[in-house]
Amino acid sequence: MPAMSDDRRDFNGRKVVITGGLGFIGSTAARRLVGLGAHVTLVDSLIPQYGGNLFNIADIKDQVRVNVSDVRDEYSLRTLVQGQDCLLNLAGQTSHMDSMEDPFTDLDINCRSQLSILEVCRRYNPEIKVVFASTRQIYGKPDYLPVDEQHPVRPVDVNGINKLAGEWYHILYNNVYGVRASALRLTNTIGPRMRVKDARQTFLGVWVRLLLEGRPFEVWEGHQLRDFTYVDDVVDAFLLAAGSDAANGQVLNLGGECVVSLKAVADLLIEINGGGHYELRSFPSDRKRIDIGDYYSDCRRIESVLGWTPKVPLREALTRTIEFYRQHLHCYV
Numbered sequence: 001m002p003a004m005s006d007d008r009r010d011f012n013g014r015k016v017v018i019t020g021g022l023g024f025i026g027s028t029a030a031r032r033l034v035g036l037g038a039h040v041t042l043v044d045s046l047i048p049q050y051g052g053n054l055f056n057i058a059d060i061k062d063q064v065r066v067n068v069s070d071v072r073d074e075y076s077l078r079t080l081v082q083g084q085d086c087l088l089n090l091a092g093q094t095s096h097m098d099s100m101e102d103p104f105t106d107l108d109i110n111c112r113s114q115l116s117i118l119e120v121c122r123r124y125n126p127e128i129k130v131v132f133a134s135t136r137q138i139y140g141k142p143d144y145l146p147v148d149e150q151h152p153v154r155p156v157d158v159n160g161i162n163k164l165a166g167e168w169y170h171i172l173y174n175n176v177y178g179v180r181a182s183a184l185r186l187t188n189t190i191g192p193r194m195r196v197k198d199a200r201q202t203f204l205g206v207w208v209r210l211l212l213e214g215r216p217f218e219v220w221e222g223h224q225l226r227d228f229t230y231v232d233d234v235v236d237a238f239l240l241a242a243g244s245d246a247a248n249g250q251v252l253n254l255g256g257e258c259v260v261s262l263k264a265v266a267d268l269l270i271e272i273n274g275g276g277h278y279e280l281r282s283f284p285s286d287r288k289r290i291d292i293g294d295y296y297s298d299c300r301r302i303e304s305v306l307g308w309t310p311k312v313p314l315r316e317a318l319t320r321t322i323e324f325y326r327q328h329l330h331c332y333v
């Protein structure tokens with residue numbers, strides 16, 4: 001099987017497996033890869049309280065292979081990575097609160113399973129290229145802004161610690177065993193197919209849902225700064241990293257095209273929707289304990305390594321998201 005060499009950005013005919021492929025970002029990557037002519041396999045556990053949703057692939061279901069299995073099941077992993085050119089490793093438990101209430105499930109999925117995936121790659125497909133979905137959560141409360149990759153890592157929740165370990169297993173396997181791997185540290189990602197039924201993935205999803213249902217949503221404090229990335233930009237970064245050996249062994253921040261307060265995002269959503277209400281509240285105490293305050297990324301490293309910059313403006317990102325859920329909300333609640 002040929003290895004994907006440097007600057008191999010042509011996915012036509014390539015075999016790509018996506019863990020978490022029925023989720024928000026995974027299914028968006030799948031759609032893009034199908035359009036590029038790749039042979040795409042989606043691995044997802046479809047555990048009901050997680051983000052997998054078959055509706056996410058309704059339009060491409062005949063063009064992808066779906067394997068409903070759990071990355072905690074080491075035995076099914078072998079057949080899934082064998083013969084593949086590339087693995088986009090996105091399966092994850094995404095809820096920070098759940099990681100505090102049930103830390104061992106988070107440990108099993110976000111940490112132990114990552115090691116299992118990499119072991120299977122090392123033993124059965126060392127030529128594969130892996131791109132891992134890491135998170136800005138690992139930095140914790142920033143010492144300075146924008147946050148670059150030199151910033152100390154100081155996770156504020158169990159999820160952040162397990163994602164950090166998962167990330168570093170990838171870098172270790174790259175450096176020690178030559179299993180080419182890159183980690184992208186994602187910030188808040190938004191777009192069609194993001195989770196809206198609860199806040200397990202992002203508070204913004206719940207805002208969109210309540211807005212479209214004509215109900216008020218809650219904004220906690222509201223002055224916190226964020227840089228949201230549109231999902232298509234995130235997929236661009238995954239494909240660039242997958243297709244370039246320049247990113248091997250690297251951790252790279254993603255970020256958004258602008259920095260904005262949560263209150264400003266709420267106002268913009270209401271403007272785009274043509275109406276709506278929110279209530280400003282203080283943080284619930286259990287959330288406050290793991291809140292990171294302001295965050296936005298310094299993305300200069302990924303720009304220099306892969307030429308990636310976020311392209312879709314926030315207004316456009318929110319408009320596309322609201323338009324999608326105007327049509328399809330019933331499939332996501």
Ligand SMILES: NC(=O)c1ccc[n+]([C@@H]2O[C@H](COP(=O)([O-])OP(=O)(O)OC[C@H]3O[C@@H](n4cnc5c(N)ncnc54)[C@H](O)[C@@H]3O)[C@@H](O)[C@H]2O)c1
Pocket residue numbers: 019020021022023024025026043044045046047050051052053069070071072089090091092093094109133134135136185186187188189190195201202
């Ligand atoms: N969305 C964001 O803002 C964001 C930010 C930082 C990092 N990330 C990371 O990106 C990745 C994808 O996130 P997403 O936003 O698409 O979330 P998502 O919940 O929509 O997708 C994750 C998918 O993983 C699947 N999954 C969970 N546990 C599994 C298991 N044990 N075996 C197989 N499949 C399993 C879920 O069913 C789901 O489809 C995650 O690893 C997440 O930590 C996302």
